[in-house]
Amino acid sequence: MTxxxxxxxxxxxxxxxxxxxxxxxxxxxxxYLDSAATAQKxxxxxxxxxxxxxTSNANAARGTYTWANxxxxxxxxxxxxxxxxxxxxxPERSAVHFTxxxxxxxxxxxxxxxxxFLRDGDEIVVPDADHQANIAPWLEARESLAREGVxxxxxxxxxxxxxxxxxxxxxxxxxGPRTRFxxxxxxxxxxxxxxxxxxxxxxxxxxxxxCLDAAQSVGHLPVSVAELDVDFVVFxxxxxxxxxxxxxxxxxxxRGPAFVPGGWSGTPNTVGIASLEAALNWLDAAxxxxxxxxxxxxxxxxxxxxxxxxxxxxxxxxLSLAADSDVQRRQGIVTLRHRAIDSGDLGFILFSHGFMxxxxxxxxxxxGEKTGSVRVSLHVYNTGEEIDRLLSVLASLQ
Numbered sequence: 001m002t003x004x005x006x007x008x009x010x011x012x013x014x015x016x017x018x019x020x021x022x023x024x025x026x027x028x029x030x031x032y033l034d035s036a037a038t039a040q041k042x043x044x045x046x047x048x049x050x051x052x053x054x055t056s057n058a059n060a061a062r063g064t065y066t067w068a069n070x071x072x073x074x075x076x077x078x079x080x081x082x083x084x085x086x087x088x089x090x091p092e093r094s095a096v097h098f099t100x101x102x103x104x105x106x107x108x109x110x111x112x113x114x115x116x117f118l119r120d121g122d123e124i125v126v127p128d129a130d131h132q133a134n135i136a137p138w139l140e141a142r143e144s145l146a147r148e149g150v151x152x153x154x155x156x157x158x159x160x161x162x163x164x165x166x167x168x169x170x171x172x173x174x175x176g177p178r179t180r181f182x183x184x185x186x187x188x189x190x191x192x193x194x195x196x197x198x199x200x201x202x203x204x205x206x207x208x209x210x211c212l213d214a215a216q217s218v219g220h221l222p223v224s225v226a227e228l229d230v231d232f233v234v235f236x237x238x239x240x241x242x243x244x245x246x247x248x249x250x251x252x253x254x255r256g257p258a259f260v261p262g263g264w265s266g267t268p269n270t271v272g273i274a275s276l277e278a279a280l281n282w283l284d285a286a287x288x289x290x291x292x293x294x295x296x297x298x299x300x301x302x303x304x305x306x307x308x309x310x311x312x313x314x315x316x317x318x319l320s321l322a323a324d325s326d327v328q329r330r331q332g333i334v335t336l337r338h339r340a341i342d343s344g345d346l347g348f349i350l351f352s353h354g355f356m357x358x359x360x361x362x363x364x365x366x367x368g369e370k371t372g373s374v375r376v377s378l379h380v381y382n383t384g385e386e387i388d389r390l391l392s393v394l395a396s397l398q
Contacts, residue, residue, distance in 0.1 A: 036377030191316030192333030246272030295332030
């Protein structure tokens with residue numbers, strides 16, 4: 001039996017990968033702890049962008065000369081790359097549509113696909129304590145349908161009290177034969193937990209369409225559509241080491257009508273697509289499973305340290321705090337509050353010590369947290385030493 005990989009085993013691997021991020025190594029006095037907002041870019045992505053712009057920059061599917069042909073090939077090759085990265089076992093059946101990111105991707109599904117799928121009296125499940133990007137588009141679609149005389153009922157996604165996890169048992173009780181569509185999140189952007197998407201299918205039955213917001217999972221942990229019985233996966237490239245303004249919608253094309261974005265297809269973000277291909281190649285070579293293990297260990301290190309500091313409250317599942325917990329599911333995101341210091345002030349204090357964190361309400365929906373908080377989000381370039389320094393500063397604010 002193979003021994004599990006330990007944090008010590010991963011140290012040489014992590015040190016080598018950290019060196020591939022010029023902005024990180026170029027500022028050793030700073031600790032970037034805001035990767036849930038946007039991830040830093042490895043040298044391979046930066047070089048791929050420069051190579052594309054200096055050798056093949058052209059429009060796609062609009063010319064017959066060499067540069068245009070190369071760009072067209074890049075776009076189609078990256079569609080296949082996205083499907084392969086997501087573990088799609090039937091890529092000939094599915095579709096990949098490039099977007100500017102998760103927000104546009106979810107809105108595209110809500111605007112161009114959902115109205116043709118729903119009928120009067122249908123129900124949709126909306127996770128109103130998740131990110132606003134995974135709430136507003138579905139409510140807008142409901143209002144648009146209502147103006148056409150099609151009335152759709154919104155069922156709020158139930159949550160477990162105190163943990164922020166989905167309550168799958170309560171969802172099974174709320175779902176019925178008219179539950180046609182479920183919007184869900186893979187990793188919560190505030191609580192940092194894997195939301196157990198596999199159990200959503202059991203709760204809502206085999207026919208409901210499930211749309212997965214994977215903004216905090218793609219590029220951070222393995223995502224396999226062969227294992228997750230979902231119909232849409234939407235993610236942002238910039239959170240997965242690619243450039244801002246890039247992202248994709250993967251559509252299974254199995255339940256409901258085929259996903260075909262509406263309107264005229266204009267010029268794609270070809271340089272963003274080039275960066276996305278390079279980022280996915282880099283992530284595969286690095287090993288996403290190892291990235292997940294590294295960031296989860298750092299999150300456990302932080303939460304265990306915070307448990308010893310009475311001045312702080314940690315948001316999310318309390319059972320996932322210990323490194324040896326059987327339910328350790330934090331995916332590199334730890335969100336906290338100081339019991340006396342405002343989160344905005346705490347963010348400024350931490351930056352004065354060289355730590356870059358997110359400090360606000362994190363774009364959470366109306367059913368989420370009412371008070372601001374500080375979010376620490378990690379990636380492969382972060383180190384245990386950074387976590388220890390952060391804990392030392394937080395301890396000084398007891």
